[in-house]
Amino acid sequence: MSSPEAGPDPVVVIGAGPVGQTAALLLARWGVPVTVLDARPERDAVGSKAICQQRDVLDVWEAVGAGRLIADPGVTWERARTYYRDAELFCLTFADRGRSPFPPFVNVSQSHTEQVLDQRIAATRTIEVRWGHEVTGISQDADGVTVTCRTGEGERRVRAPYVLACAGARGDAVRRTLGVTFGGRSFDDQFLICDIRADLGEWANERRFYFDPAWNPGRQVLIHPCPDSTYRIDWQVPADFDLDRERDSGALDRRIRQVIGDRPYEVVWSSVYRFHSRLVDRMRVGRVLLAGDCAHLVAPFGARGLNSGVQDAENAAWKIAFVLRGWAPPALLPTYEAERSAAAAENLAVTSATMDFLVPHDEPARQRRRDVLDRALTDPAARGQVDSGRLAEPYWYVDSPLTTPHADRTFPGRPPRGEAPPVVPGVLVPDAPVTVPDEPGVTRLRQLVRDGVLVLTSEATDLLDALVDAARPAPVRVLAIPEIDPTGLLAGALEARAGEAMVIRPDGHLAAVVRSDDMAVSAAVRRALGLTLPRQAVVPPRAGEEARAG
Template identity: 60%
Template sequence: MTVAVLGSGPVGQTAALLLARWGVPVVLVDEHVRRDPVGSKAICHQRDTLDVWAALGAGCLAEEGLTWTTARTFHRGRELFSYRLPDAGSALPPFVNLSQARVEEVLDGLIADQPLIDVRRGHRVTGLTQPGCVEIDCETADGPRRIEADYALACTGAHGDAVRRAVGERLDGVSFADLFLICDIRADLAGWAAERRFHFDPPWNPGRQVLIHPCPGSQFRIDWQVPDAYDLAAEETGGALGRRIRAIIGDRPYEVVWRSVYRFHTRLVRRMRAGRVLLAGDCAHLFAPFGARGLNGGVADAENAAWKLAHVLRGLALDGLLDSYHAERHAAAVENAEVTTATMDFLVPRDEQGRRYREDVLTRAAGDPAVHALVDSGRLAEPFWYADSPLTTPDPLRPAAGRPPRGALPPPGPGVLLPDVTVPGGRLRDLARRGFLLLTTPGVASAGLRSVGIPVGGTLGACPGEAWLVRPDAYVAAVLSEPSPADVGRALRRASGDAAG
């Protein structure tokens, strides 16, 4: 009963720790002998990602990260508007900024203390086969090695071509023409520490965009959109990079901590399950980073995969439950691709009509608050709702209403992540992550499941006589009115992957 987790970036680390938390032995495979701690890389971590890490014992990440609550948007140097992120009644902040290197360091510490995780560094995956199990071929400094496991979760990132080829998949989609220059700088910028700043067409980067994120330790991450022919080395040699930075921060001391140039992509695999292999994170999908949907979406992949693999391996569900991993997380990837593609089309219009539309929106937004919603600098990462999942029992009294406006939360109901509610026994999300949980209003029996009493009304808006079935990833699987034990059993079987319910 072993799962091989391929790749030990934050998504693979999270998956390994979640599986071990369920009691599943893990072989964690990575091609790198040691970590590269340089550069901020993925920095923007959403509340529900922090919640998963806190459940694993990494609550310090929310505490160490720099919390930002305000997003400001500018056009040609003039502020158009700002908005505050909703607090959602949670003890966790809506977003924190913290370098990927620090996240990896903390998660590595937890992995080192977990006896169920066997870490194999310096193992480059070259291929795999599935002869009734998963056989993973690796190249190491000591020659070829083969690892066998019951299932594999591939978190090998954008460059995980060997795994994708082995299961007949590839990342299909588009690459954007413009490049983006990213610099981490250290400087004293008073008043900028709790704000994300987005500039459309600033005078110091005409015709393109700049994004500024605060980070701990008086560091700031600056992203410039630059032309395809941009030459970082030439700009550094000629002093243009320094002038570029000073145009933003003024004549004050600063230090360049890290810099790099990226091209952004929107690419997806067709299937996130291929037999005994599940694909997760950047191995399965690539998004432009505006909105921070890459790493945050990958952690959601990891939690979705982990509880399902654990339930199958422990005999609590049939193998068909794993089909719902693709159904749910591929739908999430498609939505993330649509959201980030729309953002890139606004940032970098494809034609003259798009350019005229963007200019019209930005011009009108300066004086008309009704236009602010049309300004697209990236809809921030949020959980995907599984209203259409085969695991979800629909409730005619709570039909799925689609995505709420930017910054708003949907009402609780089937397919929605449980609000971060505290009850006498603790936080409901923590209780749910121990296995299926039934929330019961007064007078409703538990039907033999672990149960917690909830009041009528309250944060969930529960009605008298209702029972709420919650999945092990804290999503609501069903809301049942005056349920019999048979009703609860059918919803539980459906949420466990039994299509017959």
């Protein structure tokens, strides 16, 4: 492995989907070269796939120059309506404790997202993408990882200090060669997706979810607006549903017209699928980190698949980069698994509860659901039990070994639907406008946090020298809130208090709120970088696992 002064060797990213693309761009942003391997011969832009991007994920993409390019052609929406038959039960809006430049959600096709990220990759000379490289083996030793690939020109081996496996839901070969299990369950019920182009102006800026509508009795329908007057309609259908038969018989046309009425439309894409809830038993195997659908699969109600995968990529990228560049010890890397496994478990818990409500598995469960929905027509308390999908949100690392607890700023638990958690150690800080002297291009807090460890103090301070010594040689910056917050919006968003300092990680999560003095802040910064964790090397799998790893 190269020394930090000479520059690190390329990290291998397996998979050129949005999660792998994001990981490659973020690693390159930190000065780490990347080799991306994908088994496909080229990009295959088939269907719209994942369409719903959450505001904080758009913000991650904006750090690599892609967020606005992805969001602008999309359809923004700020309301999520839920109906029972023809009665509206509730309408959710989404809190922003700060002032983000992005709306709560943007709907745009995955193929557009991939195209924008491909353009950013093509403009980044430290990223090499190798199509037609099917990973067949992964072996590790004390110094790095060897990835074996099958190509059209024969077998190839690629050496890397670390590997990030973003091979997607069909990454069975990668999971198998790493020796990880992918436990969970698959749901028997089928769901039909149709992306249709039609003029449905009254539905253009909101998500609509229907329980038991007259045009799909006993089941559900979800409607999402998309760009170019396109709408995604998602029906729950019987287990024996046959899309070809439905199309040929004219039943698909009747099904669509039951929703949109007698108006012209065009089917852009259609597909039938089943849901899966699965999680690998480990998200780190030695020097290999697993991310996105390669590590976890969740039901799509709530848009937690792609969005959580991008957050995996950001968590992994800054930690790999900091270790490779000598800014943090190898002990930082196991915290990826600690944090993102907890996030994946949360997503599985949320989406599994949704699926249990959407698809009851026995008659008592179906009766309980009918009772809840019937009562929700008149009882506001019952509406809180109606689960049409809790929408994607950033996870909170309150139990992370990198987080310094605070006696008064404690996490109250999962916030109500549509709400953001209070600003406590572990949560993603809200965005807010800033004015930084001599840096006119920096206008938002989230721009500042992604340049290293950021310390914000409630008043002017001379902490910098002590922090540089404590965290050497990691990039650490200290700013006084009054000097960058002329409007007071930042202080309000952060709930800043006199005499406190806030330590913010490179992914924007609040690592600590401590007294504004050398000792307390230095200790919190060292903890956020993993410098206080027990010393350990990132070792290859145990002997019994080595055979499974190739």
